[in-house]
Amino acid sequence: MELNDVKETDVLIVGAGPTGLALAVDLARRGVRTVVAEKAGGLFPGSRGKGIQPRTLEVFDDLGVVGDVLEASGPAPVQMIWQNGERQGERTMFEPVEATPAAPYAGMPRILPQWRTQQILHARLTGLGGEVTFGAALTSISQDGSGVTATLSAGGRVRARYAVAADGGRSTVRAALGIGMTGEALDPSSLLVADVRVPALDRLNWHVFPADAGFLVLCPLPGTEDFQLAAQFPGGERPDLSREGVRALVAARTHLAADDVTDVLWASDFRPRAALADRFREGRVFLAGDAAHVHSPAGGQGLNTSIQDAYNLGWKLARVLRDGAPVSLLDSYEEERRPNAAQMLGLSTRVHRGEQQRGAATQQLGIGYRGGPLSVGAAGELAAGDRAPDGPVADGTLFDTFRGPHFTLLAVGTDAGIPPLDAAAVHVLRIDAYEPYGKGLFLVRPDGYIGWAGADTTGLAAYLTRC
Structure with a gap:
């Protein structure tokens, strides 16, 4: 321009x-x-x-x-704790959460x-x-x-x-x-975050090096040869972000030598807030x-x-x-x-x-908008504002049905009548009773949350005029 x-x-x-x-x-x-x-x-x-x-x-x-x-x-690796150059054993970082048909991506976060x-x-x-x-x-x-x-x-x-x-x-x-x-500083310590290459270190674990001088961790990044390095600097010390500074830090806090860090691709620092x-x-x-x-x-x-x-x-x-x-x-x-x-x-x-x-x-699967300005009604096991669960349907999954810019009116285990709706704006699907929903009518917003719910369509037309 x-x-x-x-x-x-x-x-x-x-x-x-x-x-x-x-x-x-x-x-x-x-x-x-x-x-x-x-x-x-x-x-x-x-x-x-x-x-x-x-x-x-x-x-x-x-x-x-x-x-x-x-x-x-890839899935988040299990942590390996190191002390004085020796492996002390593994530690699970995340409480186990099982995937289900209603929450197919539940489990450890992906890295x-x-x-x-x-x-x-x-x-x-x-x-x-x-x-x-x-x-x-x-x-x-x-x-x-x-x-x-x-x-x-x-x-x-x-x-x-x-x-x-x-x-x-x-x-x-x-x-x-x-x-x-409006907020607060969470820690006076600075944190350094960097992307490094350390061929001498295995990629099976998220490696943790505790130390009085501040922790250092190395997490393998899937699909790359890289590790993400994170290190704490207590007492207000500012980290050296140079290539040689990062390599010297690894040598000082781990059993690795500076030369084991073959590349420093990116580095930054901040104070948690x-x-x-x-x-x-x-x-x-x-x-x-x-x-x-x-x-x-x-x-x-x-x-x-x-x-x-x-x-x-x-x-x-x-x-x-x-x-x-x-x-x-x-x-x-x-x-x-x-x-x-x-x-x-x-x-x-x-x-x-x-x-x-x-x-x-x-x-974040429990995030919702109950009581919010676009949440009206309840039915079955859910209230408006709740995340709409996934589940199997004849041609795929509920998420397949929800995918796209439209609303979805889901009729679950009910033969309640549904008036004519704008077919482009609101897709309608009837399914048998399904435990995560129970029974009722559920209007799923384009972002996958239930906006309106009820035993019949009373109030549905008025709700749609607001959206």
Whole structure:
């Protein structure tokens, strides 16, 4: 774009991390135009957010990328504890959770370096006709009653009906809007995270080296020759991020020699913090992902919560922009996601402090919106706001039926009459009684949560006018 050019679009997404890419994919498959502006020259190169939780796999199933994610990832390895160069034995990091037909991805989180997750989402976006503009930092943003205007460092301006800040914990957009972050430092210690190659170390375990000077762990990254290194620096010491500094750190805290670290591909440092944006919306601009909340990495909640922000917001923007839904639908984004993010912050903090083990709660399958603005009614075993369970049906699974931009009206073990509905917007499926649901009518939202439930269709038509 030339400096005076103005590109018109539906949604401007600032940031091409997992949040921005997931949102762009969701909008692209719904026919919503986007401009994705990323200040960096390419996709993020590090492994940082490597844990993919079961609920996020369900999101990826719906977005059409779960096959690629499963192929590229692997289960979280069992930890091996080392002391004085000797193996002390294995330790299970996660409470066991079994997969079931209702929750087919339940179990340990999958390990997948963040750079690979972003590659997969980016490939899906380009396959849908979308693109990312790299080297395009946001330099200004303003809004009026009909849209948002942004200026990019790459030149030119973007005019969008809505904008989404997915530009991380140091969000330029959040700062420009004057939205504060309320939170606390969880630990005075710095943490170093790096991607390294250590051919001398086996890849069967997640290797843990406890020490008074601070722990060091090396986790093998599936589909690569790399390990993710994480190391603690108590007492406020700042780590040396240079190649030689990382190699010397491994030599100082493990039985390995510096020369055993044959490559340092990426390194970063931070201090664990838990903080929540004071609000998730300012007019036509929304905050999502780390721009809205920052977590301790303990428990693997940050990237997963961020992707679910995008998943919650995407269908709502599309309904307003493409399907004539009332603008008030967008109010539900903050009303649903901010309490959820606060809950996840608390969970991550407890795991960080050793007060809670990683297990069912960290898998995010229990997340829901009961009592929320889009949750009406109850039937059988479920209430509106609950996650809609999977299960076998004649032509595949319930998730296959839910997949796509539509609502699904699920009639379970009931012959209740169903009035004519917009067949493109609401798909109808009747199945026999199924234990995870019981019996009743369940309207499944495009993001896989039950929006409305009842024994008959009383109130269904009124509910659909809100969405």
